[in-house]
Amino acid sequence: MSRSQRVVVVGGGIIGLAVAERLCRTRPGTEVTVVEKEPGWARHQTGRNSGVIHSGLYYPPGSAKARLCRAGATLMVEFARAEGIPHEVCGKLVVATRADELPRLRQLAARGRENGLTVTELDPAGAREHEPHVDALAAVHVAETGVVDYGRVCAALVRRLEAYGATLLLGVEVLGTSTPAAPALGTAGMGARGGVTVRTTRGDLPADLVVACAGLHADVVARRLGHEPDTRIVPFRGEYRVLAPAATHLVRGLVYPVPDPDLPFLGVHLTRGIDGEVHAGPNAVLALAREGYTWGTASWPDLRDTLAFPGSWRLAARHLRTGAHEMARSLSAHRFADSLRRLVPELRDEDLLPAPAGVRAQAVRRDGSLVDDFLVKRSGRVVHVLNAPSPAATSAFEIARHIVDDLLHEG
Numbered sequence: 215m216s217r218s219q220r221v222v223v224v225g226g227g228i229i230g231l232a233v234a235e236r237l238c239r240t241r242p243g244t245e246v247t248v249v250e251k252e253p254g255w256a257r258h259q260t261g262r263n264s265g266v267i268h269s270g271l272y273y274p275p276g277s278a279k280a281r282l283c284r285a286g287a288t289l290m291v292e293f294a295r296a297e298g299i300p301h302e303v304c305g306k307l308v309v310a311t312r313a314d315e316l317p318r319l320r321q322l323a324a325r326g327r328e329n330g331l332t333v334t335e336l337d338p339a340g341a342r343e344h345e346p347h348v349d350a351l352a353a354v355h356v357a358e359t360g361v362v363d364y365g366r367v368c369a370a371l372v373r374r375l376e377a378y379g380a381t382l383l384l385g386v387e388v389l390g391t392s393t394p395a396a397p398a399l400g401t402a403g404m405g406a407r408g409g410v411t412v413r414t415t416r417g418d419l420p421a422d423l424v425v426a427c428a429g430l431h432a433d434v435v436a437r438r439l440g441h442e443p444d445t446r447i448v449p450f451r452g453e454y455r456v457l458a459p460a461a462t463h464l465v466r467g468l469v470y471p472v473p474d475p476d477l478p479f480l481g482v483h484l485t486r487g488i489d490g491e492v493h494a495g496p497n498a499v500l501a502l503a504r505e506g507y508t509w510g511t512a513s514w515p516d517l518r519d520t521l522a523f524p525g526s527w528r529l530a531a532r533h534l535r536t537g538a539h540e541m542a543r544s545l546s547a548h549r550f551a552d553s554l555r556r557l558v559p560e561l562r563d564e565d566l567l568p569a570p571a572g573v574r575a576q577a578v579r580r581d582g583s584l585v586d587d588f589l590v591k592r593s594g595r596v597v598h599v600l601n602a603p604s605p606a607a608t609s610a611f612e613i614a615r616h617i618v619d620d621l622l623h624e625g
């Protein structure tokens with residue numbers, strides 16, 4: 215990549231901002247523009263998550279998630295330290311509450327060790343030393359997990375980008391792209407140099423390279439930028455509650471169930487955030503819109519996209535029972551509390567107060583299988599981030615390194 219190139223980054227979540235910051239820092243002279251459709255940064259997944267710096271416990275050794283999460287977590291902690299952003303590496307407890315979970319808990323401990331983590335297997339008394347109120351048959355403690363506010367990480371990235379002189383466009387949506395037959399306004403020569411023109415709601419942007427980090431709209435933006443992905447984003451809402459002040463003493467740090475191996479999500483858990491609040495959740499219900507943060511938010515174009523994709527139907531057929539259970543739990547505060555009581559039996563329904571939800575962007579293949587790993591592809595002059603679910607916030611700096619140093623460097 216030559217120094218005078220113009221790179222347009224689509225999306226002002228943590229991935230887009232981390233990519234833009236790495237470009238400015240490591241390739242001085244590159245003209246970087248970040249385009250975000252919302253009036254502020256990190257308004258979607260990045261600003262509506264659990265705030266956990268994941269350790270890399272769950273991911274198959276050698277997978278992109280395992281590699282990028284471990285290295286990314288280290289970079290995240292370094293960044294937070296350098297920027298004075300409150301964070302804590304507090305460790306977490308994974309708790310088995312049923313006998314049938316014990317073999318999976320042992321497998322998880324083995325996987326954690328393979329991934330280079332400090333894992334301690336605990337009996338019930340050992341678990342209670344970490345979390346006095348959990349009811350565990352056995353537990354695993356992982357030392358490397360932490361907490362941070364990813365919104366604050368993004369605010370710091372934006373300050374750095376401003377200092378580097380990047381162009382930051384809020385409230386501007388990317389609509390499409392074209393290889394300019396006629397040069398776009400003020401871009402004479404771009405076509406000859408083989409660039410692209412990014413069409414936005416505020417006019418055309420000339421670019422030599424584009425990096426699309428559009429989260430819940432990853433597949434839509436890929437199509438707008440001329441690439442037909444094999445996958446679709448299916449939006450899964452994650453609903454949270456927050457513990458009432460009188461109940462926060464029941465949880466010291468992070469308490470998770472043993473995950474169901476058939477599901478991509480970790481199961482409702484309890485997380486003491488860096489703000490001291492204890493968040494409960496998230497569950498996983500199919501959202502009726504990509505940005506469907508409540509049952510009342512539906513979008514016909516989004517639903518049409520989901521329903522027209524054969525993978526959605528196959529996914530639904532495969533997970534019918536789980537889906538029905540999740541929906542029932544979403545609609546009943548008592549059921550939601552029941553799931554948490556498996557971990558901490560003293561929790562009462564009234565200890566759980568409403569809290570804002572998030573929506574996960576999960577890529578699904580045509581055969582209905584979920585894309586487990588991160589998926590980033592270069593097609594011509596555009597790099598598409600097609601699947602960046604959890605732990606992508608943790609891994610953001612490593613994902614950015616991969617995009618800038620490996621993918622943008624090619625060709």
Ligand SMILES: Cc1cc2nc3c(=O)[nH]c(=O)nc-3n(C[C@H](O)[C@H](O)[C@H](O)COP(=O)(O)OP(=O)(O)OC[C@H]3O[C@@H](n4cnc5c(N)ncnc54)[C@H](O)[C@@H]3O)c2cc1C
Nearest residue numbers: 225227228229251259260263264266388429452572606608
């Ligand atoms: C409920 C929940 C809990 C999670 N918990 C954790 C956790 O604890 N730890 C962790 O590591 N990860 C967690 N994650 C995952 C993490 O939040 C995401 O992986 C990460 O935020 C993805 O960042 P992103 O930049 O790809 O997407 P986003 O943050 O969604 O940003 C994409 C941006 O692109 C913009 N955009 C889309 N289309 C266009 C367009 N056409 N033009 C311009 N802009 C556009 C959007 O407005 C948006 O701001 C969680 C996610 C959820 C939903």
